[in-house]
Amino acid sequence: MVNADGLHTLGRWTTDRARIAGDSTAVVDRGVAFTYRQLEDRAGALATRLVEAGYRRGDVIASLSGNSVDHIVLFFACAKAGLVLAPLSWRLTGTELAEQVTLVRPAALLAETVYAGLARDCLARTDAPVTFAELGEVGVESETPGPRIRPATVSTQPEPVRDDDPLLLILTSGTSGRSKAVVLTHANCHWTNESLNRVLSLSERDVILAVMPQYHVGGWNVQPLLTLRVGGTVVLERRFEPGRALRLIEEHRVTVMMGVPTNYLLMAQHPEFLHTDLTSLRIAVTGGGPAPVQLLRLWHDRGVALTQGYGLSEAGPNVTCLPVAEAASHAGSVGYPYPFVEVALLTDDGQITTGTGEGEVLVKGPAVMAGYLHDEAATAAAFLDGWLRTGDRARRDAAGRTTIIDRIKDIFISGGESVAPVEIEAAILEHPDVAEVAVAGVPDEKWGERAVAWVVRRSGTRLTADEVKDHAAARLAAFKVPRDVLFVDHIPRSAAEKPLRRELVAAFTEGRA
Secondary structure: OEOOOOOOOOHHHHHHHHHHHOOOEEEEEOOEEEEHHHHHHHHHHHHHHHHHOOOOOOOEEEEEOOOOHHHHHHHHHHHHHOOEEEEEOOOOOHHHHHHHHHHHOOOEEEEOHHHHHHHHHHHHOOOOOOEEEEOOOOOOOOOOOOOOOOOOOOOOOOOOEOOOOEEEEEEEEOOOOOEEEEEEEHHHHHHHHHHHHHHHOOOOOOEEEEOOOOOOOHHHHOOHHHHHHHOOEEEEOOOOOHHHHHHHHHHHOOOEEEEOHHHHHHHHHOOOHHHOOOOOOOEEEEOOOOOOHHHHHHHHHOOOOEEEEEEOHHHOOEEEEOOHHHOOOOOOOOEEEOOOOEEEEEOOOOOEEOOOEEEEEEEEOOOOOOEEOOOHHHHHHOEEOOEEEEEEEEEEOOOOOEEEEEEOOOOEEEOOEEEOHHHHHHHHOOOOOEEEEEEEEEEEOOOEEEEEEEEEEOOOOOOOHHHHHHHHHOOOOHHHOOOEEEEOOOOOEOOOOOEOHHHHHHHHHHHHO
């Protein structure tokens, strides 16, 4: 299903590895090993089944799955058939998922059995004509008699897959609180993995521990896909649990891993941290938010050169990384641009510079997204003279190292999850006793940042913090529910009537100091 214009399509990767070393272990999922030949056979068969069922190049297949080999099979089946995978978060509610399904307009939603109820709840809340099937060998891959996923109405001959065809839709929160779908093509994914390998130099001897959820771009384009491209082994962590992660590192002699700061903090706080054999780890990268220098040094003291990287979904995601050799001497920096990635700064006076200074981070390169799905206005706003605007403020030193100062946008990151304050505010404002509300992220030792809500009660009411939390929990994913609710007489606002979140955070932080 590949033509001459599809030299960089990812459906080729399992085919190549199965031919080179088919009996090598590709994936270990909950203790069960799967070879490259098994991965290729299953992905190829599913791709054929999808094409025969009537799905065509460019159709979107949404998924609800934990980290699993079945999900990886689906990814490569989509890559081979020219379909687009939109992995959705199982942490969201049916209402939140319905909004995302309405946005991405999938032809089918495939879910693990454990999330089948959530998938049906989601589909019941949307009028979109979406076919549902369960994921895996007993579901969508099953050869047992029964109705096809979608009746074929056209020729079943597969269409050639091209480099610029969409492959991944990554759902991310926007400044409006509404999800955006980042479109990553085969070429985008090829180049972000090519640049990553120029830095990490992975090989068939490497074993990576995959703790990032597969609804994140990091669950694919930060190590797992690259590992499968070069013939290494991916050890899947179903749901992150620090003690289990430490055991997997020792048991499988993990050589490379990536996680958010919270992952590394929880492992460092675990009683087994000081007793676990970590000598196999040659590269450990943290991203998805700033890591405290003290946390980096905890790992350095154990002989692991934990180092920081920086990226965002719209960039594919890899932008910069601090070399392992500088992990200790420049802890806190996110390092230098990856190969094939250009980084500039937009200064406060509107100039674009590739030299030293401070400003908004701009990114350019072949891994940068094709745009936001069905949103031309947002796509246009995301670019400036061909540069992707990140919304992150940084400084760059004379050596070219970048240090992230702060996010320009109000979105904050809690445990690696992007959280849009306006979405939480909108949910809380639905409570009849709430007059005004502002939400922001404040520093948190465990999660990096946590949500705090400042609430103005309606006159004459006796609303409690627990009532606000319960109200939010019924409408939002758990990681979005404010940990603290503070009642105030008014919300400070700008001349444009926007809440001054930074003032609220500053006062909160000073009060807890």
